[in-house]
Amino acid sequence: MAGEALSPRQVALAIGVSEATVKRWCDRGLIETQRTAGGHRRILSASVMSYLRDHGQTSTRPELLGLPSAKGKAVRALEEGEVLLREALEAGDAERVRRLLFDFHLAGHEVHELGDRVIAPAFRALGERWQHRQLEIYQERHACEIVLRWIHELRGRLRAPGSYAPLAIGGTPERDLYEIPNALVEVTLREQGWRAESLGCGMPLTTLAAAARRERPKLVWLSVSTLGRPKDFLAQYPSFYRSCSEAGAAVVIGGRAWTAELRRQVLFDGHAETLAHLVAFARTIRRGG
Numbered sequence: 001m002a003g004e005a006l007s008p009r010q011v012a013l014a015i016g017v018s019e020a021t022v023k024r025w026c027d028r029g030l031i032e033t034q035r036t037a038g039g040h041r042r043i044l045s046a047s048v049m050s051y052l053r054d055h056g057q058t059s060t061r062p063e064l065l066g067l068p069s070a071k072g073k074a075v076r077a078l079e080e081g082e083v084l085l086r087e088a089l090e091a092g093d094a095e096r097v098r099r100l101l102f103d104f105h106l107a108g109h110e111v112h113e114l115g116d117r118v119i120a121p122a123f124r125a126l127g128e129r130w131q132h133r134q135l136e137i138y139q140e141r142h143a144c145e146i147v148l149r150w151i152h153e154l155r156g157r158l159r160a161p162g163s164y165a166p167l168a169i170g171g172t173p174e175r176d177l178y179e180i181p182n183a184l185v186e187v188t189l190r191e192q193g194w195r196a197e198s199l200g201c202g203m204p205l206t207t208l209a210a211a212a213r214r215e216r217p218k219l220v221w222l223s224v225s226t227l228g229r230p231k232d233f234l235a236q237y238p239s240f241y242r243s244c245s246e247a248g249a250a251v252v253i254g255g256r257a258w259t260a261e262l263r264r265q266v267l268f269d270g271h272a273e274t275l276a277h278l279v280a281f282a283r284t285i286r287r288g289g
Contacts, residue, residue: 004066005034005042014048016060025051032159046159053108066157067106068099078109081118086125089143090135097146098153105154111191112275115184119147123180144180151183158187161195166286169211170221171199172255175228181255182223188275192282194219205236209243217249219285221278224255230262237266250285252278 008026012019023041026033032047045065052059059065081104088096104114126143129135168189172182179201189196199211212220227233244251252270254277263271270285272278 004045006045006048006065008041008043010064011043011048014059014061014064015052015057030055044159046157049106049157050159052106056108058106062102062106067102068095078104078113078117081114082121082125085118085122089122089126089146090129090139092139092142092146094146094149098150101150101154110279111154111184111188112279115188115275119180119184123147148179148183151180151187155183155187155190158190161190161193163195165193165195166218167215168194168196168219168221168282169199169208169215169217170196170219170223171203171208172201172223172225173227173233174202174204176224176226176255176257177201178223178225178255181225184275185221185223185254185278188278189219189221189282192279194282194286205233205240209240212244212247212249216247219282220244220249220251222251222253222255222258224253224258227257227262234262234265241267250281252281254278 006014008022009019011031012022015022022031022043025031026041026043031043031051034042034044036042048065051057059067062068081100084100085097088100101114101118104118105111123143126135126140130137130140170182170185172178182198182201186196186198199208208220208222241251250269252272253268254272254274258271270278270281272281
């Protein structure tokens with residue numbers, strides 16, 4: 001996990017370089033380092049992952065970092081990812097999914113790229129196969145659990161944002177229990193340096209408004225994959241938006257149920273059809289634009 005402290009020797013073995021080289025990288029500030037009370041270097045695994053991603057290096061022994069062991073040539077082209085992920089999910093092969101997604105991430109692909117170009121297309125394909133009775137319900141549900149576990153593991157391995165980072169909170173509205181889109185939003189924003197905190201799924205807009213008033217975030221997101229009662233949503237939304245605005249928060253909304261018809265009826269600050277759109281909007285908000 002991100003908080004796991006490693007010695008320079010352990011990092012050297014994981015990357016496949018000398019211990020002296022790792023210490024030089026630490027001294028140059030290339031790898032974030034902590035010191036024990038006795039003056040010994042300790043390196044968080046999240047710092048090692050950041051270094052590998054930023055410098056295009058690979059780990060020869062990723063298991064020493066708590067990552068899946070490398071098996072064969074890593075796949076780095078996102079164009080290959082959707083099919084490979086779908087096949088692994090359909091087979092229920094959690095370790096293959098974990099290895100594939102971490103390979104992509106360590107190769108430098110950001111979470112929003114994996115969500116938009118690998119994970120979302122894979123699940124659309126699984127959904128189509130289920131509709132044509134080529135897939136059992138349990139396979140689709142198991143696939144969701146596998147990907148959720150990976151997202152939560154990745155969240156723990158990302159470098160934690162500092163207390164100075166802007167706060168973002170959000171979730172899904174009532175009757176929307178789709179966890180993966182919401183979890184991807186949270187980890188996408190955390191990777192971009194936000195103190196992003198998901199408040200959960202199936203949340204009444206009234207309680208999300210209360211959270212905005214209390215927490216005073218800079219950004220509030222709504223992930224809308226389904227709306228059981230659109231009329232109730234539209235009735236509660238104006239008060240929710242007003243509370244967020246008064247708290248100084250920008251509201252960004254996205255999801256397959258966030259239709260053009262709904263968008264015409266309410267006020268909002270950002271519309272994100274993809275995670276890439278969310279990243280662009282969040283960067284604008286952070287700059288104060």
